Amino acid sequence: MMAELGLAALWLAAALAILQLVTGIWSMRAPELVAITGAVRPVTILQAVFAALSFTVLLYLFAVTDLSVELVAANSHTAKPLLYKITGAWGNHEGSMLLWVTVMALSGALIAGVEYRLPERTMQAVLACQGFVAAGFYAFLLFSSNPFARLPQPLAEGNGLNPLLQDVGLALHPPTLYIGYVGLSVAFSFAVGALVTRQVTPDFARAMRPWVLGAWVFLTLGITAGSYWAYYELGWGGWWFWDPVENASLMPWLAATALLHSVSVLAARDALRTWTLMLGVLAFSMSMLGTFLVRSGILTSVHAFAVDPQRGTFILILLAIYIGGALLLFALRAGAVAEGERFSVASRESALVVNNVLLTAILGIVLLGTLYPLLAEAFGERVSVGPPYFNLVGAIFALPMLAVLAIGPLLRWRRDSLQRISRPLIVLAAVGGAALVLTAVLFGVGFLPLAGLVLAAVLAVASVMPLSGRNLRRVPLAVWGMVAAHLGVAAALFGMASESAFTSERLVALAPGQATQVGPWQVRFAAVQPVAGPNWTALEARLEARIGTGAPVVLTPQARSFWAPAQQTTEAALATSWNGQLYAVMGGAADDGRWQIRLWWKPFVTFIWYGGGLIALGGALSLAGRVADDLKRRRVRARGARRRAQMVPA
Amino acid sequence: MNRLWLYLPLAVFFLLLGFAAYQLSQPKDEFVRSAMIGQPLPNFTLPAAMPGGQGVSASDFADGQPRLLNFWASWCLPCVAEAPHLDTLRDEGATIIGIAIRDRPEDIARFIGQHGNPYAAIASDDISAVQLALGSSGLPETFVIDGRGVVRYQHIGDVRAEHVPVLLAELRKAAR
Amino acid sequence: MTRLAPKHQRLILAAVALLALTGAGLGGAYALRSQASYFYLPAQMLADPPASDRSVRLGGMVEAGSIQKQADGVTIAFTVTDQHGARVPVRYAGIVPDLFVENSGVVAEGRLLPGGVFEADNLLAKHDENYVPRELQDMHKEQGGAALVTGGPQT
Numbered sequence: 001m002m003a004e005l006g007l008a009a010l011w012l013a014a015a016l017a018i019l020q021l022v023t024g025i026w027s028m029r030a031p032e033l034v035a036i037t038g039a040v041r042p043v044t045i046l047q048a049v050f051a052a053l054s055f056t057v058l059l060y061l062f063a064v065t066d067l068s069v070e071l072v073a074a075n076s077h078t079a080k081p082l083l084y085k086i087t088g089a090w091g092n093h094e095g096s097m098l099l100w101v102t103v104m105a106l107s108g109a110l111i112a113g114v115e116y117r118l119p120e121r122t123m124q125a126v127l128a129c130q131g132f133v134a135a136g137f138y139a140f141l142l143f144s145s146n147p148f149a150r151l152p153q154p155l156a157e158g159n160g161l162n163p164l165l166q167d168v169g170l171a172l173h174p175p176t177l178y179i180g181y182v183g184l185s186v187a188f189s190f191a192v193g194a195l196v197t198r199q200v201t202p203d204f205a206r207a208m209r210p211w212v213l214g215a216w217v218f219l220t221l222g223i224t225a226g227s228y229w230a231y232y233e234l235g236w237g238g239w240w241f242w243d244p245v246e247n248a249s250l251m252p253w254l255a256a257t258a259l260l261h262s263v264s265v266l267a268a269r270d271a272l273r274t275w276t277l278m279l280g281v282l283a284f285s286m287s288m289l290g291t292f293l294v295r296s297g298i299l300t301s302v303h304a305f306a307v308d309p310q311r312g313t314f315i316l317i318l319l320a321i322y323i324g325g326a327l328l329l330f331a332l333r334a335g336a337v338a339e340g341e342r343f344s345v346a347s348r349e350s351a352l353v354v355n356n357v358l359l360t361a362i363l364g365i366v367l368l369g370t371l372y373p374l375l376a377e378a379f380g381e382r383v384s385v386g387p388p389y390f391n392l393v394g395a396i397f398a399l400p401m402l403a404v405l406a407i408g409p410l411l412r413w414r415r416d417s418l419q420r421i422s423r424p425l426i427v428l429a430a431v432g433g434a435a436l437v438l439t440a441v442l443f444g445v446g447f448l449p450l451a452g453l454v455l456a457a458v459l460a461v462a463s464v465m466p467l468s469g470r471n472l473r474r475v476p477l478a479v480w481g482m483v484a485a486h487l488g489v490a491a492a493l494f495g496m497a498s499e500s501a502f503t504s505e506r507l508v509a510l511a512p513g514q515a516t517q518v519g520p521w522q523v524r525f526a527a528v529q530p531v532a533g534p535n536w537t538a539l540e541a542r543l544e545a546r547i548g549t550g551a552p553v554v555l556t557p558q559a560r561s562f563w564a565p566a567q568q569t570t571e572a573a574l575a576t577s578w579n580g581q582l583y584a585v586m587g588g589a590a591d592d593g594r595w596q597i598r599l600w601w602k603p604f605v606t607f608i609w610y611g612g613g614l615i616a617l618g619g620a621l622s623l624a625g626r627v628a629d630d631l632k633r634r635r636v637r638a639r640g641a642r643r644r645a646q647m648v649p650a
Numbered sequence: 651m652n653r654l655w656l657y658l659p660l661a662v663f664f665l666l667l668g669f670a671a672y673q674l675s676q677p678k679d680e681f682v683r684s685a686m687i688g689q690p691l692p693n694f695t696l697p698a699a700m701p702g703g704q705g706v707s708a709s710d711f712a713d714g715q716p717r718l719l720n721f722w723a724s725w726c727l728p729c730v731a732e733a734p735h736l737d738t739l740r741d742e743g744a745t746i747i748g749i750a751i752r753d754r755p756e757d758i759a760r761f762i763g764q765h766g767n768p769y770a771a772i773a774s775d776d777i778s779a780v781q782l783a784l785g786s787s788g789l790p791e792t793f794v795i796d797g798r799g800v801v802r803y804q805h806i807g808d809v810r811a812e813h814v815p816v817l818l819a820e821l822r823k824a825a826r
Numbered sequence: 827m828t829r830l831a832p833k834h835q836r837l838i839l840a841a842v843a844l845l846a847l848t849g850a851g852l853g854g855a856y857a858l859r860s861q862a863s864y865f866y867l868p869a870q871m872l873a874d875p876p877a878s879d880r881s882v883r884l885g886g887m888v889e890a891g892s893i894q895k896q897a898d899g900v901t902i903a904f905t906v907t908d909q910h911g912a913r914v915p916v917r918y919a920g921i922v923p924d925l926f927v928e929n930s931g932v933v934a935e936g937r938l939l940p941g942g943v944f945e946a947d948n949l950l951a952k953h954d955e956n957y958v959p960r961e962l963q964d965m966h967k968e969q970g971g972a973a974l975v976t977g978g979p980q981t
Contacts, residue, residue: 005868088926115939235921267866333863353839353842354842357842357843357846357847358846360843360847360848361846361847362850364848364851364854365853365854366851368850368851368854368855368856368858369858372858372862375863376862378971380924381864382864382865383858383862383863383864383865384862384865384883385858385861385862385863385864386861386863386881388861388863388881389854389857389858389862391863393850393854393855393861396853397846397850475949507900507920507921508898508899508900509898509899509900523908570921585921587900587921587922588921588922590895590899590900592899594899596899596900596921598920635876
């Protein structure tokens with residue numbers, strides 16, 4: 001019965017999404033019909049209630065392992081721990097698409113519930129657009145990916161879950177990423193709404209900003225967590241593979257980062273109106289494109305997902321309608337949006353424009369590299385595009401962008417001059433010079449890592465400069481947020497450059513009792529023993545690592561065999577210290593009783609993820625600051641209104 | 651003219667869309683065909699999957715009678731779907747040898763209890779060794795082996811109603 | 827710094843943006859020509875060997891009996907072949923994928939050394955259900971051609 005309940009809720013939610021579209025458009029046409037205009041928000045909220053109900057039912061079916069439901073039987077197993085049973089609900093195509101629309105419906109409900117700053121007409125257009133997009137994805141679920149389909153007869157046992165996906169980090173990673181992906185639909189709908197009503201004002205930007213920030217924070221967290229997952233789970237020692245699935249999450253992030261900054265320019269200075277709308281459309285378009293790339297299987301990836309050309313075609317049509325429609329609307333209407341304020345070449349706005357253009361260029365590069373195999377194949381070529389391309393071309397644009405990022409926050413809005421900030425610039429140049437001498441002379445590293453290390457040092461100092469000379473207690477939260485996020489960029493950059501410059505690697509075959517050296521670590525292979533988990537067995541190596549005569553750290557990498565479905569994975573073992581990570585992977589046995597052991601010493605690699613976390617924290621601080629300001633402003637306005645009401649007797 | 655650049659993103663998007671659509675329209679063969687067709691079976695001996703059952707070895711196939719060799723598992727979902735069609739094949743006179751991959755005797759017994767037993771013998775291959783040796787990369791797969799123990803035909807995926815006559819014809823061809 | 831007339835300012839902004847994006851596009855396209863790694867079958871690699879500084883992929887079958895473990899315990903040597911009988915020797919140091927076996931498909935990433943030995947940095951085994959490289963699917967289609975003759979109707 002439960003599965004049918006879930007399906008019924010899904011149908012109802014789909015119907016309400018269409019109703020939301022209809023009432024939204026109708027109330028724009030006939031603002032005098034109170035019955036209709038008053039219905040838009042409640043319908044939006046009700047749609048979210050049914051979507052959430054449907055998703056909850058799916059979670060329940062997975063929790064109790066209802067093997068009469070095809071999706072559960074295909075992706076779960078009674079022997080699985082409860083946590084992974086539940087997270088299995090979104091570890092598959094149908095479930096993750098249901099999560100997608102649920103997040104979409106909930107974010108729509110959130111706007112309908114709390115967003116009162118937009119002009120009512122724009123708001124109606126926004127909600128209509130949300131309903132329209134959601135309706136397409138409901139149709140996709142109901143007609144080609146029904147998560148509640150029953151089997152003709154229940155199975156005795158489920159088909160397991162990809163053991164690679166049995167991991168806490170990964171279990172929580174997709175929902176985080178999806179909140180980010182789909183949260184950008186709000187920015188998309190805002191942009192579409194503004195294009196429809198042609199009202200692009202600083203107030204509009206201030207209303208849009210928290211939504212962009214919120215989605216961006218989750219996206220940042222999701223990408224950071226995903227990168228760490230790939231790092232320790234795939235056992236290849238790398239933290240970013242430029243895999244299509246990873247690029248699919250990076251592209252919306254790049255667009256959202258650009259949007260975040262351009263929306264700030266629009267809010268503060270009423271400039272960059274059309275550009276902001278373009279980015280609003282672009283960011284969510286990249287989310288949908290990412291979904292298409294991952295779900296259609298037109299690009300192969302190390303991250304396994306169900307591949308189905310029919311579903312690919314369905315999503316392609318949705319893309320054509322939504323992205324194509326929004327871009328067409330943009331082409332027709334953007335010319336009619338009045339021009340914004342002007343600013344001089346040396347100004348905060350200019351720096352942000354440069355940052356935006358470079359971010360978009362990087363986005364273009366990643367998009368091109370991701371789709372290039374597809375384009376080449378149409379001409380009969382077989383290629384794969386990997387790190388050599390992305391690292392090189394990405395860096396060409398990332399390095400100047402990071403340099404501008406160091407200087408931009410020091411500049412004033414509207415007009416400024418480089419002479420005014422010459423003192424801080426000299427300090428930054430000195431820091432950069434010192435870092436250059438230090439790294440080049442002491443270590444002699446390659447050009448890109450060198451540039452990264454120097455820029456990281458400059459950026460770290462530059463990012464706290466906006467605080468200098470200010471009373472720290474009076475610095476607004478939003479500024480703290482900016483400082484934290486920029487410091488996070490510096491930290492992440494430092495981690496990346498350090499990892500690429502200083503990593504040492506050792507691949508050896510060892511017999512128990514033998515030892516080897518990697519970086520400063522002396523690693524002894526003590527023993528190998530069999531171990532068993534709930535649904536796997538493994539061979540586990542016991543490695544004792546120490547620096548000099550220090551206390552030994554024990555690492556236990558495993559080669560695991562799962563039995564449902566039958567699959568083998570390697571479990572890397574990590575030892576984290578303040579200055580880096582020791583990374584160990586166990587391979588197969590050589591013929592003579594030796595075992596393959598692969599070791600990496602990666603100095604300061606953890607800074608990559610600390611940096612990612614700091615960037616997200618910055619976003620969260622900034623969001624908190626903006627929301628607090630907004631609430632305060634609303635209270636003041638309400639008090640003013642009450643006072644006026646008392647003064648003028650009705 | 652100066653409004654024309656506003657159409658640029660739209661144009662780029664539809665260009666990409668065209669490529670993607672073209673790519674989707676290309677037929678894609680996801681299946682990995684075995685290189686063993688026309689070759690004799692690799693030598694193997696597998697134990698019976700259930701106590702009291704009969705094991706299977708490569709030499710069993712060289713008695714002049716063509717057989718179907720079916721790789722399956724109780725944990726494999728499509729195997730449930732193909733079970734009734736295997737029954738039909740048996741009723742039509744085909745001899746089916748089953749090899750259960752990475753399975754447990756109690757699960758196999760339960761599966762057979764629920765879905766019937768079309769097999770003349772079921773052996774168990776706990777490490778997929780024979781499956782890999784035959785060039786099969788997924789479950790279920792069904793091979794036609796002729797009376798000299800030569801692999802003649804590979805069917806990838808579950809056997810559906812429309813495949814039953816195809817497999818029977820292959821068996822007849824192998825008997826010649 | 828002077829303030830520009832609005833018309834000019836907008837034009838300059840658009841020009842800068844267009845320039846950067848075109849630069850990105852052209853730079854990207856150029857880099858793709860030199861950095862994208864092309865896929866070779868053994869016969870193609872013998873007929874038209876790639877330069878030794880180019881990262882490429884080699885796909886084919888692991889020849890039966892060709893896998894040899896070296897004395898260091900971590901390096902293996904094997905031969906990749908195709909149905910035309912072309913053979914390319916491969917050397918690989920690292921942890922071998924679980925399902926890397928003789929007579930089955932493999933994609934090796936790496937470069938062709940001047941001596942004609944392919945040095946692989948990474949191996950992708952066909953049986954790894956998580957990763958059936960697209961390129962390999964085609965190769966098997968070619969091989970499937972032989973199977974079709976005896977195989978009758980296909981699904």
